[in-house]
Amino acid sequence: MSNEHLTRLSAAELSQVLSSREVSAVEVTRAHLDRIASVDPSVHAFLHIDDEGALASANAVDAKRAAGEALGPLAGVPLALKDVMAMRGVPTTCGSKVLEGWRPPYDATVVSRLRAADVVILGKTNMDEFAMGSSTEHSAYGPTRNPWDLDRIPGGSGGGSAAALAAFEAPLAIGTDTGGSIRQPAAVTGTVGVKPTYGAVSRYGLVALASSLDQAGPCARSVEDAAMLHAVIAGYDPLDSTSINEPVPSVLEAARRGDVRGLKIGLVKELSGEGYQAGVTQRFNEAVEILTGLGAEVVEVSCPHFDYALAAYYLILPSEASSNLARFDGMRFGLREGDDGDNGVEQVMSLTREAGFGAEVKRRIMIGTYALSSGYYDAYYGQAQKVRTLIQRDFAAAFEKVDLLASPTAPTTAFRIGDKVDDPLAMYLNDVATIPVNLAGNCAMSLPIGLAPEDSLPVGLQFMAPAKADDRLYNAGAALEAALKDRWGHLLIEEAPAL
Amino acid sequence: MSTVTDPVLDFDRALEIFDPVMGLEVHVELNTNTKMFCGCSTVFGGEPNSQVCPVCLGLPGSLPAVNAKAVESAIRIGLALNCQIASWCRFARKNYFYPDMPKNFQTSQYDEPICFGGYLDVQVPTAQGVQTVRVEIERAHMEEDTGKATHVGGATGRIQGADYSLVDYNRAGIPLIEIVTKPIEGAGIYAPEVAKAYVAALRDLLRSLDVSDVRMEQGSLRCDVNLSLRRSPTDEFGTRSETKNVNSLRSVERAVRYEIGRQAALLEAGGKVHQETRHWHEDTGVTTGGRSKEQAEDYRYFPEPDLVPIAPDVAWVEELRATLPENPGSRRLRLAAEWGLTDFEIDSVINAGVLDLVVATVAAGADQVGARKWWMGELSRIANEQGIEPEALSITPAEVARLEALIADGALNDKLARQVIEGVLAGEGDPDAVVAARGLAVVSDDGPLLAAIDDAIEANPDVVEKIKGGILPASGVIIGAVMKATKGQADAARVRELLFERLGVAPE
């Protein structure tokens, strides 16, 4: 099987050819490493490529298989890991200078689970610094480019993972989603991304941005692939006190079912209309028609407090982040600046953080510091947490009437690199549809529903489901994906330009 | 740091003019096996940074996980202090930067402490006798300890001299319970004694709960003293100072006394007390100023998002209440009754800080009279001389009980027992070992006694005449001589018996 062919396969297909021993894990890994070597200079999805580690893992898988050991379905399948997850001995930068060269002495639980499943981790992908951004332009190591158009952003903060998928550098990727950082990149790159229910996937080893909002999740080119990955990484972890400790319905079964007959789907009024690109709205409406055609019942619902979600989010996130990022002070790990023997510890800390953090990070740290200050807490952070409760109530009320909610994932398709980077507020607006789910803690998926007519760039549809009902996302996603694949003859991603 | 001693007003004079208000904050290091938020060992004395993990080192990506035993201990402490236990509470982040704090925030509790609204009754010695003072407890909450920084001076050829610090995070994350009193008003001239009695009583209570080693000198019990003065009890509170490094009960009392004098002198001279953190120096008996806290640090508290609320249900709390040992008040009454002691007598034992020791000695088989005698007498005297607490002496209640047993058997007398104590404290072994090594046994063989008696009789003919003439007390001279001759190893009563036999005098 040629390299070219191997890199076009889905994870499910790779799983088959690997278990049937048509091809070895080493071959699959090499094919992907070659692909990365070939296209990543243009795409810049990766910050670190772990050739040695990946080939060692692949070798181990082949040895186990040769010895007749029973292996999991994703054994030998390559994966790209967002550089926000701790991986022992491998550089973990979170897209920041402050962690340049840091090699964690431990593995994130997600990484342990991937290793236990014999997944081959190819390397660490680019991201907005400390996951703060919607375009990957705030990475301290240069932006990632959208494989659909190299002058455009791949979304953020997890642009690297999405771009790696869209460039066929890896069939699977891990992202993290605090306000849309998995879903929005998925939407603008024509791939699939899921933010699992808060607590479904362990955060131990996930460098924290906003602790009450962060969640790691699966990224792939198909709903089934995402489900396979979701099943591996999700599960209770005693090291994470916010980890869900109860069984949940199988997402893989749901992905293979793909049946929306009788399902009630609510279209969120507040996540539409003004601010949404015409082509995005058009494709969204077409997708909704398809769902109706498949037997779903579609109604409009209103979640009035969603209009305040962005404001609440941009108070809560910076507040928690300002505290989470305090540990980056040059004392125990990472960058240290200004330690010339004269400067006291306070100065060294301040110089280190000034040099190590980018502008967006500093902005948010200061906003967070402000919002938590005595005298301001009640009006800002305190009030935002109340608005959050109201948003949760809006969701609860909606889910009394419908099984799923739907909206466009992002208001626009991929914009040009440089277009919004100097306008923080404009950048924040990219997350307007994805943020409510993070605030409420339930789950959502973005999947590709077509190219916008005006620019031929990918558009994503977002499904939202109640907490712990992640399976509903996969069921509906699979149904819609199958119907679209029927219509086009292939998955949308196959139309991405050759690199 | 000021090297000039601040002026101090005489204590009694100060109390004529001012009314002191105190607040005591005590930090208790729990004796759990693992840290508050991670599974690292809490055993003392390990190699630096050998008992750390991503969590207590604050590495990126790490998350806390609450130690169940620490919560249990917190609740038990609250119950023992007559507190209400919160039905629902959270941890909070206290944000500030300091190199001994790996996350640059401390996971603590802010406006939702697990225990609140309690009290501890303490016995305070006054001129009118022992008074019971009720110290009200504002709250007790859970938090984590910091790492330990050692400051190193050093010349590296630079003009300013590059000092630096070395940090060991083994201690970072060890569970602490912070117990805060409400302002203690009305103590008046007994403020120092009230403070000391409170910390002592708290210490004893915590020890009886077995939640901590409560060794002030080792840092498992730390006390910060807040003090302010006002001219009249009806005035608002004055500005307070906070004094740290108060490492013993003695220091608590002295620090309160000193701060009263210092603040009084300052105020009388027309000055203002600064809200600051001061450092107590036990050797010089003064506090020195540290960094001024004119502007209270903004800790930007918010609920800890990585942890979920603690909601102890009534059943669990009652289960824990059943594990509490007898409360000190009931215990005092019970022991006084058992031992047939007056209020004064039992309080004397308590105030000497030796009640637990006496009880333990009795439990080891001694009679309570003997146990009290030794602990309140010789052992307290020695402890005082050495400037330590009686329980810090290197002699155990079991050893004291053994001592008493040896005396009861007649193998030792009081004088010899004192020498045995000396030996045990010097590390020569347990009482039996010391007796053997030093050859301290009471001479029980009449032979040598008779020989010594005969010698003494010969040497003191006029005394013998007195005895024969009926002045029996004169026998003391002979007995004394025999004791001397036998290096105190004679049983005085036996000597007396033999003497009278020898002289053919009937002992009355």
Added chain:
Amino acid sequence: MSISRDEVAKLAHLARLDLQADELDHYAEQLDVILASVARVAEVAAADVPATSHPIPMTNVLRPDVPRTSLTSQEALSGAPSAQEGRFRVPRILDTE
């Protein structure tokens, strides 16, 4: 509501960010805009609404008091910018004033 240069300087100090003079004005402007936008949470009538701090209603997640393997001191110090005698070496803590 306008956030002054001084306030930004105070925030920068609280957050240990050594901002340069020109940055102070730049950030003051941006923070002003952002804060004005997020301040609209105040428009929501939420007096009787409880604040969320955890998206999921869990309580009493506790861990048994049993030791777990720690890092070795080598691992602990592996990322240290400066280490000495098995400890993290940090610049002097109290500035001489």
